[in-house]
Amino acid sequence: MDNITESSAKQQANSDIDVDDNSWHRVSPLAILYFIEKLFLGLLNNVFYMLPMFVVLWDEIKANPWIAAAIIGAIIALITTFAIWSFIVFRYRLSAGTVEVKSGIFSKKHVNLPFNRIQNVKIEQPFYYRMFNYSSMAFDSGGSLNQEARLIALPLAFAKELQNEINAFKSATPITTTETASFDADGNPSTTASSTAAVETIENTRSIGDLVLHGITSNRIYIILAAAAPFVNDIFEFFGDKLEGFGIDIQSHIDNDPMWQISIYVISLFLIVIGLMTILSILGAIIMFFGYTLSRTDDKYIRRSGLITKHEVSVPFSRIQIAIMKQDLLDILFGRINLRLDQLNAQIANANASQSGTNKLIVPSIFAYECRDIIAHVFPNHGLIAVDFKAISTRFIIRYISFIVVPITAILSYSAYHNEGLSAWVVLVIAGLLSTMVYGRWLRWGYQYNEHYLYIRKGLLGRDRYCLPIAKIQRITYSQSWFMRKNKLVSLKIYLASGSYTIPMIDEDHAKAIYKYVLYKVESEAKAWM
Amino acid sequence: MENTFSNHILQFDDSQIQSPEATPLAEHYAVVNAAVSIVTLLIIITVALVAIFQPVWPMPDEARTVAVYITIGLTAFFALIILYGYFAEKAKGYCVREQDITLFKGLIFRKVITQPICRIQHIEVKRGPVDRKVNLAKLHVYSAGDIAQTFEIPGLDVTLANSIRNGILAHKDMQHHG
Structure with missing residues (x-):
């Protein structure tokens, strides 16, 4: 970022708005863009539910395209009107140590958020703000959704200044205060000053190569495929028709060509599909994590990334509840790890769609040593990389074989017996595969604990390793079924503010020891979990 | 009314999983x-x-x-x-110790759920119309990160429920984060 735009934005900020003048302000008209985006996305989400209506009315629409155009025009006009209206009613006020936001057309919302209750300040730069060097700020008050506040269309320099001020107000440590003061006194702030802190060190960056690897290893496209499953028939029919249009008749090929040729067709088709999916996944990874930097100050991590919309998430160390090292099969092959540091419960964040993902600090595709160092700042001496995991009981295998594999095999065998189409071999293969999966799952399960941490490992092809600080545990459940009681086994469920984690079917004595120790540690220390 | 409020001192050295002993819920619950x-x-x-x-x-x-x-x-x-x-419901029970509160439940899967008092966010005594008729109350205990599963002790005599609540609120670790 060059100094000229930065300082001009800053001057503009100072002329427009003063931080503590106790009167209500309007934001820049650029806010309209934000409201348009929000309304449009809201509409897009609902289009899904309106699809049946469109299907029914399709003939009508085809017959009268003008009406359809008029409707679309009306919708656009409506969106614009509401966006402008939302902008007009949007006000904010900064008074001593408080940010207040008034918004809403029909349901008016007035959020009053004292600085010291703000847990997290996030600066976002969607592409339409980045062009003008503006940004929006989201304040997270830690929990209650009604108290989420968002300031939109602020000059970037002003947003950063406000962020500093809030942090200074909260911590009131000498370092941050002097920093802010020097920043305020400086009429022409340098870029280092505006990017918050001299104490901020860059912990990790991700190159395009890393992101490509991340795209390859964590293929999220399967989710799209799963959503498309109901339409598979239609899709195949559609492409069949198209190919026929080009003079390719699949049916006749299948009937006439030798088997090896058909296999080659199938394999190449499969490879093409995999290739396309991988490319999409890589694109996704780049869009999400472009320019990834993870910086660290004394007490928090700051993640910045994004190709189209630049996200900035800062997470105080004290709010991190758990560290998770996630590895898919390919990650294990490449020796990479996706590190996740979770804060509050995902359900709270997911209730607010636009916020999803911001409660998790993700560092994509890093090496083990980087992972170790990043976690070490939050959880000292965690030793997650080198934990010697204890296996869970082999009864786990018996349980899942008898409750899942046997019934499925029985149903399949029954239908194979009565139905010529299903060969007994298929049943055997499926049963074998399921049993192998149960065994593999058992092999991955592991747990361990020491004075400060509880460790869990699980997965099937991939491998996830969890590091839970015992002092942050919220609640613990000790459970036994009748069979487990007979075999002296126990399942433990551990609740953190970030969610619940299970250790299934472990030795009763170990479980008791863990249960007792967790309660002792939590209750005797009564440390803050946030 | 007999006061079943228990407040044992937790002994970590020799405590067993059974050490929080289940007090049954109100008989008519x-x-x-x-x-x-x-x-x-x-x-x-x-x-x-x-x-x-x-x-x-x-x-x-x-x-x-x-x-x-x-x-x-x-x-x-x-x-x-x-x-x-x-x-x-008959199998359910609870235990309040100095540092935590425990719920026992389950016929097939027997569960012992323990909530340390220092992790309680807030606590509520709830009474539906039926509860009011038969002089019962439910004690809801909330901690962070458990929207899906709240910790609820049903079928407590209303005075008992209130005294448990007051006892927990008076706990020194609850005073810290108000």
């Missing part, structure tokens, strides 16, 4: 709970039977037979659930 379910079921059966045999829009005979069978089947099913519920 499981009965009341089952009675409410039975009354609800009876009302639904009555409505169903009236709908089947009402003379205004008579059903064809075959449909009527099927409907009667379905009603009988569902009644039997829900009767079993109520029976199960009765024993499940």
Whole structure:
């Protein structure tokens, strides 16, 4: 970022708005863009539910395209009107140590958020703000959704200044205060000053190569495929028709060509599909994590990334509840790890769609040593990389074989017996595969604990390793079924503010020891979990 | 009314998992709970039977037979659930120790859920219309990160529920984060 735009934005900020003048302000008209985006996305989400209506009315629409155009025009006009209206009613006020936001057309919302209750300040730069060097700020008050506040269309320099001020107000440590003061006194702030802190060190960056690897290893496209499953028939029919249009008749090929040729067709088709999916996944990874930097100050991590919309998430160390090292099969092959540091419960964040993902600090595709160092700042001496995991009981295998594999095999065998189409071999293969999966799952399960941490490992092809600080545990459940009681086994469920984690079917004595120790540690220390 | 409030000192060195000992819920709680379910079921059966045999829009005979069978089947099913519920509620118990509060529950899966008091966010005594009639209350305990599963001790005598709540609120670790 060059100094000229930065300082001009800053001057503009100072002329427009003063931080503590106790009167209500309007934001820049650029806010309209934000409201348009929000309304449009809201509409897009609902289009899904309106699809049946469109299907029914399709003939009508085809017959009268003008009406359809008029409707679309009306919708656009409506969106614009509401966006402008939302902008007009949007006000904010900064008074001593408080940010207040008034918004809403029909349901008016007035959020009053004292600085010291703000847990997290996030600066976002969607592409339409980045062009003008503006940004929006989201304040997270830690929990209650009604108290989420968002300031939109602020000059970037002003947003950063406000962020500093809030942090200074909260911590009131000498370092941050002097920093802010020097920043305020400086009429022409340098870029280092505006990017918050001299104490901020860059912990990790991700190159395009890393992101490509991340795209390859964590293929999220399967989710799209799963959503498309109901339409598979239609899709195949559609492409069949198209190919026929080009003079390719699949049916006749299948009937006439030798088997090896058909296999080659199938394999190449499969490879093409995999290739396309991988490319999409890589694109996704780049869009999400472009320019990834993870910086660290004394007490928090700051993640910045994004190709189209630049996200900035800062997470105080004290709010991190758990560290998770996630590895898919390919990650294990490449020796990479996706590190996740979770804060509050995902359900709270997911209730607010636009916020999803911001409660998790993700560092994509890093090496083990980087992972170790990043976690070490939050959880000292965690030793997650080198934990010697204890296996869970082999009864786990018996349980899942008898409750899942046997019934499925029985149903399949029954239908194979009565139905010529299903060969007994298929049943055997499926049963074998399921049993192998149960065994593999058992092999991955592991747990361990020491004075400060509880460790869990699980997965099937991939491998996830969890590091839970015992002092942050919220609640613990000790459970036994009748069979487990007979075999002296126990399942433990551990609740953190970030969610619940299970250790299934472990030795009763170990479980008791863990249960007792967790309660002792939590209750005797009564440390803050946030 | 007998005060069942227990407040043992936790002894970490020799404490066993059984050391929080289950105090059963109020004696009439499981009965009341089952009675409410039975009354609800009876009302639904009555409505169903009236709908089947009402003379205004008579059903064809075959449909009527099927409907009667379905009603009988569902009644039997829900009767079993109520029976199960009765024993499940009877099996519940709780224990309040100096540092934590424990709920015992489950017939098939026996669970011991322990909530350290220093992790409690807030605590509520709830009473529905039936609870008010029979002098019972539910104690809800909330901690962070458990939207899906709240910690609830039902079937407590109302004075007992209140005194547990007050005892927990007076705990020194609750004073810290108000």
